[in-house]
Amino acid sequence: MTGARLKHYGWGREGEGMNAEEQAFVLGRYRTKFSRDNFETKALPRLEDLSLRTPRVTPPAALAAFCTTERYDRAAHAYGKSYPDYVRGMLGDYDCAPDVVAYPRNEREISAVMDWAGGAAASLTPFGGGSSVCGGVEPRADGMRYKAAITLDLRNLGKVVEVDQASRAALIEGGAYGPSLENQLKPHGVTLRHFPQSFEYSTLGGWIATRSGGHFASLYTHIDDFVESLRVVTPRGMLETRRLPGSGAGPSPDRLLIGSEGTLGVISRAWMRLQPRPKFRAGASVRFGTFFAAARAVRAIAQAGLYPSNCRILDPQEAYNTGAADGSVAIMVLGFESGDHAPDARMARALECCADHGGTPEPASGDAHLEGAAGIWRNAFIRMPYAREFLTPAGIINDTFETAITWDRFESFHDHVKAATERAIIEATGMKGEVTCRFTHVYPDGPAPYFSFHALGRHGALLEQWQAIKNAASDALIEAGGTITHHHAVGRDHRPWYDRQRPELFASALRAAKGELDPHGILNPGVLIDP
């Protein structure tokens, strides 16, 4: 990590954010949406004014060199980036801040912190970039079972250790941030090409622990498929899987660890499958009369085996909100890429699938995927996370949730979830809000719909209002057969619905597995399973 330090409140580094023009665009849209000239806007507490409790534990001398109890470090590790995190931060509530933040420099130091935490009856929260939007990195201490809270920040394990050109794979440390990881791979002519929205401020270990969704809209949607082997530090010792391109030797050990969200161990290293740097690209933006027409085209493309790297659709309102269209049409952002051969035939066939469902390509020339509606949307997508730090103080509730569902149920599922969320907004805020939908990833058997919602909240009630909307949306998702998360992870916020979705006997098996790897239950208590 280089440059300014990460904000303790907000997205990215200190000094970064939306410029005045971007802010004006975003706020302008909300003024129109809610028919308001202005929003009642709260001031944010300054770091130096936050009141943090006296640390309940002190690092032993042997660990002191890489542990800190500094105000900034504790405040910057109190929260992830969820909507309620922003509200509580705005209110100056840093009660959950860790007592100590450890920055281990190697696996031995990770182990040492685990031993210390176990002995001190402290919870231990693994922390990558801290971009969790579901309460996955918030420290826990209850004064009873967990007498203190220690956060383990992996940023010092950020190296690409080895590149295997023949197998096109690399051994990478778990704390590597997206840009640093790519910068280290670049001289070797390879790339991981895993670009979650949080790319700049999230880590390889975090991606693996949360089954992150990345660049590829089809085929290799989750980071899962790029994991060749893992090295995980557990309270019981090291767990290392064998580097294999494929195996059928019993249930996959990797797949038990992928998605374990810091509850089974800390991913210190992983051999990752890499991609060639793309040399050939084809891209287009395609307009459709309705979102469902676009969805039917997506289904045709997914089932044709064309494997687009991008095949995202935006409903008319979402396209309008990001400035990609005028609100009358749905947009498909379609892209193919290859490091080996021109993908023109696949692009041509995909456009035929679009035409079959009434899709019309936007006129474009040259590097189409960076131009037109697609380019505008892409830019908005990357800048989006910066908006919340000024929208929350303005009392605006904006959040997203995402899921996956099979094609046979998609249209009724979409309508059910959207209607339930719209109703909940009115009930919670007394005023109409907005719920929009896009697809982030697609499969032959169904899409991954991603919903955004916008509501005008009331200071003093923002948490309750948000929770009421979140509950209604999550209930609707689960009732209608979806997953509570396609790639945002479970954390603590999604637990009630994850518990309904997950087979009870699998929960028992997972608890038993955790009992073996983390016998004192220090790792991320409450995430995925009860302590």
Add this chain to the structure above:
Amino acid sequence: MTGARLKHYGWGREGEGMNAEEQAFVLGRYRTKFSRDNFETKALPRLEDLSLRTPRVTPPAALAAFCTTERYDRAAHAYGKSYPDYVRGMLGDYDCAPDVVAYPRNEREISAVMDWAGGAAASLTPFGGGSSVCGGVEPRADGMRYKAAITLDLRNLGKVVEVDQASRAALIEGGAYGPSLENQLKPHGVTLRHFPQSFEYSTLGGWIATRSGGHFASLYTHIDDFVESLRVVTPRGMLETRRLPGSGAGPSPDRLLIGSEGTLGVISRAWMRLQPRPKFRAGASVRFGTFFAAARAVRAIAQAGLYPSNCRILDPQEAYNTGAADGSVAIMVLGFESGDHAPDARMARALECCADHGGTPEPASGDAHLEGAAGIWRNAFIRMPYAREFLTPAGIINDTFETAITWDRFESFHDHVKAATERAIIEATGMKGEVTCRFTHVYPDGPAPYFSFHALGRHGALLEQWQAIKNAASDALIEAGGTITHHHAVGRDHRPWYDRQRPELFASALRAAKGELDPHGILNPGVLIDP
């Protein structure tokens, strides 16, 4: 299942097998290989002459309607299809035959058998088609912890229950045999297209439980990727996962059950992702000067993202043995297919990759994948399993083992494993044998090499000779970094090497998970983990 009953000894149904011409071809090759005019050939015991112990348990009246203690049923469920299974069958050793074979007709009856087995302290062995080549279906009773052995044959759960055309998926019962499953899907215009070598005599549930390797040489190599959701009967009750095209909600429950080899539960139903029936095909056979040249072409194709459905290579000796070439060249069997569009561009690019490594396509016309070397090899591949039932009585040891390894280590790995196996054959039999290699599946980061070996054994010592060779080959695989199985599963035969390959902490986690689902440890004891 229709037609004659399955052989209690040998491959397929009674009355089936290689005809005289095929037998002469196979035996002729062995006569030349071992410079023998004839082989000392043992007679096989007749079913009616086998001595089976008196059953140690009797099914309760409520289960009697679907349980049997008939001689044929017990003998036909004593063994899988491994080499030592054939030797022991030839010797009339049916000591391991189950006391009772149950043929449940629904999940309720599966549960009832589990309850009975738990109460009677009997082991319970789930049985699909019985094609295990690693001791995965052999019943266990030790008179102590397991007082008797019950086999649960799933053949009566063979229905395609529902087809979802929109999502291109089907709900299929676990006991469905390959041909029956495909026949039921055919009227709907869809196919699972999972064709392991055992296709005719293996079941969907068996494929999933053993992470079977199928038709597709790249991309979708294992059945794992086609599983949308599972329904599993465990001794603790039903475990059913949610039908989802993708999810990031915690570690995948399906992936814990896929590959569990009957130790965690019995797969009664699965929603499976289907394929369109192929409308477009392109195929070729390509000759290479050496196996490694062919392997380098495979690597180029795999890393180019071309996704061939077939990309198998045979070393010169293997190509000769199957009649596909004269022994001077390695052969690549290359195929592309699609239900949507012509794969000609991918084929052309793959042939360029071959040319880059000295590959020359064989002249072919029309449906090339069924012609020439490719066609000859394909036919030999399907007929191969019928040979063992007359080779074993002739004292010929022929067996296969398979693995996967990353590209950086492949060539030295191949040489190490091949040399170790060749040495072991000489040491065990006093005579030179033969070890050949092909690739069955390929990945961007490495191939799945598949070895065959041939040795002239000695009656009275066949088991020991085979075991010595198997040990040497398996030791070499594991030492050199491979997996003990890419798609043959672990069973009991691969346990010693699986235990070395598997991280010890994962073994602990898996044992703990089993303790939750199968608290009395009745399911397939000794497979994957110790009872």
